[in-house]
Amino acid sequence: MHTCETLIIGAGLTGLSCAFHLGRDHLLVEKENEPGGLVRTRRRPTDPEARARCGEFLCDGTGHWLHLRTPEMRALVERLLPGQLIEHERRAVIHLAGAFTPYPFQANTYGLPREIVLDCLLGLIRARHPEDFGLQPPADPPRHFRESLERLFGAGICRHFMVPYNEKLLGVPLEEISPTYAERFIPRPSLEDVVKGALGFSRESLGYNAKFVYPRAGGIGALSRALADALPQPPRYNAEVRSVHLRTKTARVTVRNPSVTANASTTATSEQVVRFERLVNTMSLPEFVARIEDAPENLRAAAARLRATTVHYFDVGVRGPGDAASQYHWIYFPEPQFVFYRVGSYSAVHADAAPPGCRSYYVEMSGGDARALLGQPEALRTRVLDDLRRARVLGPNDEVLFMELCRIPNAYVIFDAHYESARREVIETLAAHGVHSCGRWGGWNYGGMEDALLEGRAAAAVLRETA
Ligand SMILES: Cc1cc2nc3c(=O)[nH]c(=O)nc-3n(C[C@H](O)[C@H](O)[C@H](O)COP(=O)(O)OP(=O)(O)OC[C@H]3O[C@@H](n4cnc5c(N)ncnc54)[C@H](O)[C@@H]3O)c2cc1C
The missing domain is CATH 3.50.50.60 (FAD/NAD(P)-binding domain)
Known part of the structure; x- marks a missing residue:
């Protein structure tokens, strides 16, 4: 012993x-x-023969970007990886109604259809100043996450992004989630920021992850x-x-x-x-x-x-020129017609993650249509590729080199x-x-x-x- x-x-x-x-x-x-x-960080494709054919890609367990808010942990990470950390400015967007708008959605509705912008703006003003609309401010604390979001951001922002996105990610109705869920991670812009963001005077650098660091080599x-x-x-x-x-x-x-x-x-x-x-x-x-x-x-x-949701994701390697949305760091997809809730790119952050002329992605899925398709791997692959092309992440001249499906049990409590x-x-x-x-x-x-x-x-x- x-x-x-x-x-x-x-x-x-x-x-x-x-x-x-x-x-x-x-x-x-x-x-x-x-x-x-x-x-x-794993070498992809996993099969060494395929790797010899299409070159070596480095894939993390979906996007893992370092947000260091405490000086002690920054010092520790710098000590562990001296001279090896590169700072990146987030290039993250939301795909909605065929348009891309910068993250966070609540402060960047400019460029979306006017009806959506109006719905989001009026909803937020109504939620923050109910008396101007002849409404009483709520007397009781919010009962669940959906109600917290509606009080913070109003009905429009919730309808178009907050609710569908989070339900797709968590795979359960937001009425089941506690009102204080993920408070630290949700940017709360001022009314001024929201109005400016609706008119195109955008301040993208909102939120805990506006900048992040990532190792120079090795993933x-x-x-x-x-x-x-x-x-x-x-x-x-x-x-x-x-x-x-x-x-x-x-x-x-x-x-x-x-x-x-x-x-x-x-x-x-x-x-x-x-x-x-x-x-x-x-x-x-x-x-x-x-x-x-x-x-x-x-x-x-x-x-x-204790409950949790399981996330499945594809690591995808591609060779080719790409399309309009190929170079974002990550993209949120709230709409149900896209099977994934988020698509990120390892190689957009760090070019060495993919061989020259190639790019790599992680495609994350949890609730929505993905659930039904998980039992049919071929149908799921086809749907993912179709949706990536529709979203212009993949271009018509891109060659898909590999797709590997992975699972993260208990990903989100x-x-x-x-x-x-x-x-x-x-x-x-x-x-x-x-x-x-x-x-x-x-x-x-x-x-x-x-x-x-x-x-x-x-x-x-x-x-x-x-x-
Ligand atoms: C989809 C997703 C995206 C994320 N993105 C980010 C991000 O961008 N930035 C960020 O800062 N964080 C991110 N995270 C969070 C980050 O992954 C976690 O905070 C971190 O991995 C937690 O580390 P851990 O050591 O607690 O758990 P783990 O990494 O799970 O470590 C637990 C270890 O225990 C081992 N183990 C399990 N069972 C046994 C056993 N019976 N005997 C021996 N060993 C065992 C496992 O193999 C594992 O190595 C993300 C998480 C998810 C799910």
Whole structure:
């Protein structure tokens, strides 16, 4: 039996940051053969022969752009990737009624059909100054996310963008979502900005992601690798926690030992028991609870109430001249006639992500028509390509080199009526058993890479204080 003071499950950014800031007796186990979790970069096409034919593309797990708001995390990332960060100004748009309008939609309606602009402007003015329209301001707080959005932005902006886009992304009606969902991530322009944006005096640089940074080489995975390399002891890769026993403070870990010889590649597996004093979990919370052998009934019941939506995306490689919308960093698609909710381009941000003369995209799908088509991969591919051409992301002379379909389980946690109480019950019950569960999925939350780094650091601080 292996013993350690702290066992950390998962070498994504949260687990890596926790190990980095803890800096002493810990065992960091990762089921994959490399660090990073969702913050990894893959060579595409996956098939080496296809790669030899069409050249090597670098694809992240959909767009992963770094927004660093705290000086400490900026300093950490700069230390990990010295001289390697390039700052980019967002080129993001919304595609609506055949037009492209800059993000954020609420402050950039200029160029859309006049009826839509009028609907958006009047809706916002009515929501912000109801008395001018003979209406009473609402007395009660909003009941759900849809009502929050309507009060903030008015009926028009919600009808044309906020509601259809978020419902396509989350795959559930917004009446099911809590009123405070994603507050930090939604830009709230002043009435002045909205009016200026409707008349073409646009201020595009609104919102938390107006600028972002990205590594000069190696994709976003360079960050995870640099953090893993900075650890006092490397993570244990190919090591999956199968089960945890809270009372005996033990975990059963399956270790894969792949070996490649001239004739064959084989994988031997062995099982190890790890005895720990403290446990940090960063794998998905419901999945983790399901692996606890002696989970109390309240824990299982609360975990069963946690919901999330799954995102599917295509990595797409293309050769050719492109079309009007080929060079945006990312595009939002609220309308149901487009099967995806967002399309982004790795190579528009970083040209080295694709070979010369080529471009690369990630095409994200969740609710709407995508759901029904997921069981029919060929029909889905055809529909995606048709829609990309209709949106002028792909041009008539582009040659599609590859399309690879990937899945992100639990991509977006559903902040429904049960969310707060169920999550609290799970996190607090685990904490009472010496388990600290954190990160986007371990903490069952909505946050970016910087949040993962911060949460890992906070977990290390808690462990140090309670040592
Ligand atoms: C669609 C999408 C787009 C995003 N875009 C951005 C963006 O542009 N900018 C941004 O800042 N953030 C973005 N994010 C958020 C970012 O991906 C997360 O904040 C970050 O990946 C969280 O890291 P983590 O370590 O908490 O989780 P993970 O990355 O999931 O790491 C968990 C690790 O645990 C491992 N693991 C799981 N089970 C076990 C087990 N049983 N035993 C051992 N190991 C295990 C996994 O393999 C994984 O490596 C995006 C997220 C999504 C879903």
